[in-house]
Amino acid sequence: MTLREQWEDQASAWLAWARAPGHDSFWRHHGEQFNRLLPPPGALTLDIGCGEGRLSRQLTAGGHRVVGLDASPSLIAAARQADPSIAVIRADAAALPLADACADLVIAFMSLQYVDALPAAIGDAARVLRRGGRFCMAIVHPLNSAGRFESPAPDAPFVIKGSYLDSFTFSDAVERDGLNMTFHSAHRPLQSYFAALESAGFLIEALREPSTPEQIITRDSSRRWLRVPLFLHLRCLRP
Numbered sequence: 361m362t363l364r365e366q367w368e369d370q371a372s373a374w375l376a377w378a379r380a381p382g383h384d385s386f387w388r389h390h391g392e393q394f395n396r397l398l399p400p401p402g403a404l405t406l407d408i409g410c411g412e413g414r415l416s417r418q419l420t421a422g423g424h425r426v427v428g429l430d431a432s433p434s435l436i437a438a439a440r441q442a443d444p445s446i447a448v449i450r451a452d453a454a455a456l457p458l459a460d461a462c463a464d465l466v467i468a469f470m471s472l473q474y475v476d477a478l479p480a481a482i483g484d485a486a487r488v489l490r491r492g493g494r495f496c497m498a499i500v501h502p503l504n505s506a507g508r509f510e511s512p513a514p515d516a517p518f519v520i521k522g523s524y525l526d527s528f529t530f531s532d533a534v535e536r537d538g539l540n541m542t543f544h545s546a547h548r549p550l551q552s553y554f555a556a557l558e559s560a561g562f563l564i565e566a567l568r569e570p571s572t573p574e575q576i577i578t579r580d581s582s583r584r585w586l587r588v589p590l591f592l593h594l595r596c597l598r599p
Contacts, residue, residue, distance in 0.1 A: 363476050363529065364431045364452075366544035371434035375412055377541045385572075386414065386470075390591060393570045394469060394498050397595045401425070402464035406488060408453050408481070409471020413439030416446050424465070429456060454480035461490040468497040470591075472553070473505070473545045479556040486560035486598055495562060495596040501569060501589040505530070505547040509588075512581035518588050525549050550592075562596035569593075 361369070378384055391414075401423040407416045410428030412435050419426050420443070428448040430436050439448045451457050453468070454477040466485045475481045485495050507520035522528075532543045557564065569589035572582055 363474050363544055363546060366531075367474055368432045368434060370542055370544070371432055371438075373539075373541045374435070375438055377539050378412055378414060380537075380539060383537060383539065385590070388576055389573050390470075390498075390570070391415065391418065393568070393591075394496075394593055395422075397496055397566055397568065397593050398467070399465060399494050399496075399595075402493075404463040405465040405467065406456075406458070406463045406485075408456070408466060408468045408485065409474065410439060410448060411435045411471075413442050413446065413448065415467070415469050416448070417443050419467075420446055427458075427463075429453070453477075454484055456484050456488055458488045460487055461493075463488050464490055464493040466493070466495045468495070470498050470500070472497060473499050473548070475546075478546070478548065478552065479559060482553075482556040482562075483560045486562060489598045491598060493598050494565075495598065496594065497596070498591055498593050499553070500545065501592045502547060502549050502553075503588060504590055505545065506549075509584050512584070514580050514583035516584055518584075525551075527552060557594075557596055561598065563599055564594055565597050566595040567593070 405419055405424040405426050407426055407428040410416045410430045413428055416426045416428040426446055428439055429451040431452055433450055436448050436450045453475050466489055506524040507518055509516040509518050527548045529546050534541050570591050571589050572585040577583055
C-alpha cells in the first residue's frame with residue numbers, strides 16, 4: 361500500500377486522535393510553536409495535507425483565507441463537515457489542481473513525511489506560490505524518525521540502530537489514553553528535504569527544532585524529549 365492508501369485506512373483512528381481535547385501535541389504545544397513561524401494573513405493560504413481541518417480552522421480564525429487540500433476522501437469529508445465555510449479539495453500534493461502563482465502562503469504542517477513523492481510535492485508548492493510568497497512546513501524531525509530511546513528514563517540513551525542517511529518507510533503503532541493510531545511515515549534525511557527545496561528554488565528564512573516545552577511536562581519519561589528535537593519547522597521564501 362502507498363502512504364496515501366495507508367492513511368485513508370487510518371482515517372477514523374486519526375479523527376478520534378486529532379479531535380480528542382488536549383490529546384495530541386498539536387493542542388498542547390506544537391500548533392502554537394509552528395504558528396510563530398507564519399507570516400501575517402495575505403490573499404490566499406493553502407493548507408496542503410489539511411487532514412480533518414484543524415489547522416485550516418485555526419488559520420481561518422486568525423484571519424487567513426484558506427483552501428485546504430488532502431488526498432484522503434474520508435478526512436476531506438470530515439473537514440467539510442466540521443466547517444463548511446472553508447474550501448477543501450481532494451488533491452494529490454504532487455499535482456495540485458490550482459493555478460500557478462495563486463497563493464502567497466503555502467503550508468505543509470506535518471504532512472510531507474506522509475507523501476509518496478516528496479520532490480514533486482515541494483515543486484508544486486513552489487509553482488502555486490507567487491514571487492515573494494512563503495512556504496512553511498513542519499515534519500517529524502529526521503533524527504526522531506531514525507532512532508529511539510532505549511527506555512522511558514529521563515537520561516535514556518538515544519540510539520540509531522540502522523542508518524540515518526537511508527530513506528525508508530515505517531509504521532509506528534501508538535496507544536495513549538485509550539486511543540490507538542498507527543502512523544505510516546517515510547523517514548528521509550535532512551538532505552532529501554533540502555535538496556527538494558533547493559531544486560524548487562526556495563530560500564530558507566527560518567529553521568526551528570522544537571522539543572517538548574519544560575512547562576508542559578507532567579511525567580519523568582517525557583523529560584527525554586528535552587534533549588532531542590521532536591519536529592523540524594522551516595519558513596522558506598520563493599524569491
